[in-house]
Amino acid sequence: MPFTMSQASLSVFEIGLNALSVVLDKAAGFTAAKKVDPAVLLGWRLAPNMFALVRQVQVACDHAKNGAARLAGAEPPKFQDNEASLDQLKERIEKTVVYLKTLDAKAIDASSDREITFPLGQGKGQMKGADYLNHFVLPNFYFHLTAAYAIVRHCGVEIGKRDFLGAIPIKRS
Amino acid sequence: MPFTMSQASLSVFEIGLNALSVVLDKAAGFTAAKKVDPAVLLGWRLAPNMFALVRQVQVACDHAKNGAARLAGAEPPKFQDNEASLDQLKERIEKTVVYLKTLDAKAIDASSDREITFPLGQGKGQMKGADYLNHFVLPNFYFHLTAAYAIVRHCGVEIGKRDFLGAIPIKRS
Numbered sequence: 001m002p003f004t005m006s007q008a009s010l011s012v013f014e015i016g017l018n019a020l021s022v023v024l025d026k027a028a029g030f031t032a033a034k035k036v037d038p039a040v041l042l043g044w045r046l047a048p049n050m051f052a053l054v055r056q057v058q059v060a061c062d063h064a065k066n067g068a069a070r071l072a073g074a075e076p077p078k079f080q081d082n083e084a085s086l087d088q089l090k091e092r093i094e095k096t097v098v099y100l101k102t103l104d105a106k107a108i109d110a111s112s113d114r115e116i117t118f119p120l121g122q123g124k125g126q127m128k129g130a131d132y133l134n135h136f137v138l139p140n141f142y143f144h145l146t147a148a149y150a151i152v153r154h155c156g157v158e159i160g161k162r163d164f165l166g167a168i169p170i171k172r173s
Numbered sequence: 174m175p176f177t178m179s180q181a182s183l184s185v186f187e188i189g190l191n192a193l194s195v196v197l198d199k200a201a202g203f204t205a206a207k208k209v210d211p212a213v214l215l216g217w218r219l220a221p222n223m224f225a226l227v228r229q230v231q232v233a234c235d236h237a238k239n240g241a242a243r244l245a246g247a248e249p250p251k252f253q254d255n256e257a258s259l260d261q262l263k264e265r266i267e268k269t270v271v272y273l274k275t276l277d278a279k280a281i282d283a284s285s286d287r288e289i290t291f292p293l294g295q296g297k298g299q300m301k302g303a304d305y306l307n308h309f310v311l312p313n314f315y316f317h318l319t320a321a322y323a324i325v326r327h328c329g330v331e332i333g334k335r336d337f338l339g340a341i342p343i344k345r346s
Contacts, residue, residue, distance in 0.1 A: 003285040003303045005176050012307050046219065047327045112176040126344040130176045134185050135341040142315030143337060149316075150323060154220045164316060168308040171299040 005112060006105035009071060009133055013064035014097055016145050019166025020057065021093045023152055023159055028086045030157040038086050044151045051144075053151045055081075057089045060144035061096040067137030070118055071111045071129055072103040178285060179278035182244060182306055186237035187270055189318050192339025193230065194266045196325055196332055201259045203330040211259050217324045224317075226324045228254075230262045233317035234269040240310030243291055244284045244302055245276040 031038045043052045051059065058081050069076035077099065083089045111129035118125050118132070127136060149164050204211045216225045224232065231254050242249035250272065256262045284302035291298050291305070300309060322337050 001286045001301050001303050003176070003178050003181075003282075003306075007303065008176070008181060008307050012311075015308060016312065046323045047329075050323070050326060109176075113174045120343075120345060124346050126346070127342060128174045130174050130180065131342045133176075134181050135188060135338070136343065138185075138311065139189065139315060139338055140334075142312060143319050143322075143334070146316050146319035147323060150219045150223070150320060153223060156220075161313075161316070165308070165312055169300060169304045170293075170309065172293060173297050173299070 004105075004109045005071060005130065005133055006108040009064075009068050009108060009137065010100050010103065010105060012138070013068060013100055013141065015166045015168060016141065017061065017064060017093045017097055019164060020060065020145060020148060021090050022166070023149055023157075023163050024057070024086050024090050024093075026159055026163070027152045027155075027157050030155075031086075034156075036155075041152065041155050042084070042086070042089075044155055046147060046150060046154070050147065053148055054083055054089065056144045056148040056151065058083065058092060060141060060148060061092050063137055063141040063144065065096050065099055066118070067133065067141065068100055068103050068108065070116050071133060071137075072105075072107040073111070073114075074103060074107075177278075177282045178244060178303065178306055179281040182237075182241050182281060182310065183273055183276065183278060185311070186241060186273055186314065188339045188341060189314065190234065190237060190266045190270055192337060193233065193318060193321060194263050195339070196322055196330075196336050197230075197259050197263050197266075199332055199336070200325045200328075200330050203328075204259075207329075209328075214325065214328050215257070215259070215262075217328055219320060219323060219327070223320065226321055227256055227262065229317045229321040229324065231256065231265060233314060233321060234265050236310055236314040236317065238269050238272055239291070240306065240314065241273055241276050241281065243289050244306060244310075245278075245280040246284070246287075247276060247280075 042054045045052050066076045114129045116132045215227045218225050239249040287302045289305045326332050
């Protein structure tokens with residue numbers, strides 16, 4: 001097993017996003033059982049000036065989609081940010097995972113030394129491919145994935161660390 | 174610039190932990206200015222059954238220390254979990270960063286195919302080195318780093334995404 005950029009991006013995003021989709025399923029089960037309006041969870045925030053759950057999920061998807069696309073030398077598609085339900089957020093995740101599968105893994109593997117230019121705030125950021133993955137895409141992806149998970153757990157949904165990690169290739173004994 | 178396991182671990186942990194140390198500095202400035210007992214922040218949680226800030230910082234350090242050590246084939250030192258102040262948490266971080274610098278980067282780079290066995294709950298987990306880094310060490314590290322950051326931000330400390338990312342190698346324009 002070599003260590004490659006495609007493996008450190010595509011498989012990481014796919015496992016993390018699929019885990020988030022299961023977390024949203026559990027959130028849906030919780031709101032149904034407790035007769036809580038799902039909009040309460042969708043609008044919940046960890047701090048007044050942090051994103052609500054809907055935006056955390058959208059942005060986690062976008063860091064995966066845009067990061068992997070730029071490393072592959074592809075133009076990332078723009079997804080409309082119009083999700084208003086847990087099911088629609090799950091569709092956003094599914095659409096992202098399907099898109100990730102279309103990317104050229106070999107192009108991503110060859111991108112470590114390439115200069116990547118990307119939108120950043122009102123301007124642009126530029127980093128070598130390996131740095132972009134290690135120090136921008138992955139920390140941002142995990143930031144929003146963790147924030148989404150923490151909002152759901154804060155609201156009382158019974159989830160644990162294994163729900164965050166998802167279907168990872170591990171032997172437990 | 175090649176893509177290596179040492180770079181995807183050591184430099185990621187060092188930048189992330191040093192960023193967390195600055196976040197704790199800002200937390201200390203906040204508690205002093207607002208006359209808030211720092212113990213309130215140290216004991217704050219995102220959910221009743223999630224770790225408090227003190228433990229989030231300790232565990233973030235330990236995933237970096239233990240993960241990198243196991244990839245390098247070294248026995249990770251055990252740190253006592255006795256921090257009771259923001260300054261002591263900063264020392265824990267510093268001690269972790271100093272330890273990371275003692276590890277053999279080439280041994281980490283050569284570990285992608287090696288089976289890594291590690292404590293997991295009451296039992297053990299086993300993964301190939303590359304999988305261990307991509308799907309266990311990094312997600313766990315970022316989970317606790319993000320949780321620590323989110324607790325501090327939730328409590329009202331003025332921090333933003335750049336404080337989370339830290340001193341990353343980026344050109345902004």
